[in-house]
Amino acid sequence: MDAHKHLSADAVFKRAKRICHSVSRATVYNTLNLLVKKNVLKAQVLLEETIVFDANTQPHHHFIDEETGEITDIPWEDLIIRGQENLKRVVIRDVQVIVRGKRKR
Numbered sequence: 001m002d003a004h005k006h007l008s009a010d011a012v013f014k015r016a017k018r019i020c021h022s023v024s025r026a027t028v029y030n031t032l033n034l035l036v037k038k039n040v041l042k043a044q045v046l047l048e049e050t051i052v053f054d055a056n057t058q059p060h061h062h063f064i065d066e067e068t069g070e071i072t073d074i075p076w077e078d079l080i081i082r083g084q085e086n087l088k089r090v091v092i093r094d095v096q097v098i099v100r101g102k103r104k105r
Contacts, residue, residue, distance in 0.1 A: 004055070004056065004073065005071075006044075006046060006052040006053070006054050006062070006071040007052060007053055008047075008050050008051065008052055008053075009028060009029050009032055009051065009053070012028055012032060012053065013025050013028040013029075016028055032053055035053075036053070039057055040055070040057070041053045041054060041055055041057070042054045042056070042057050044062075044096075046062055046064060046071055046098060047064070047069065047071070052071065056073055058076070059076045059095075059096075060073045060074060060075060060076050060096075061073070061074035061075075061076065061078070061079055061096055061097040061098070061099065062074060062096070062097075062098050062099065063099045063100075063101070064098065064099070064100045064101075065101070065102060065103050066100055066101060066102055067102050067103075068103075074097070074099065079097055081095055081097065
């Protein structure tokens, strides 16, 4: 939770297995899904065909480094989102921007 990582269920399972050798994949998946249901984690599809779990449930955006695959949070206030008022035929539940690119070295 404190790592501020966006881990897949398999990555969480591998980390849990290092700590508790007897933990099952089903236990990890069920626990992650329970934490999502309780709004402790957010399940998101940020990478193609992969659900990642995010402990930051506050509104924010994401940057995905295309070279490393690393996902980092972008604070909500760092991007300005405009035009939502023009979408009169929809009820917006969530807004999120996913920025893809490369980190400057």
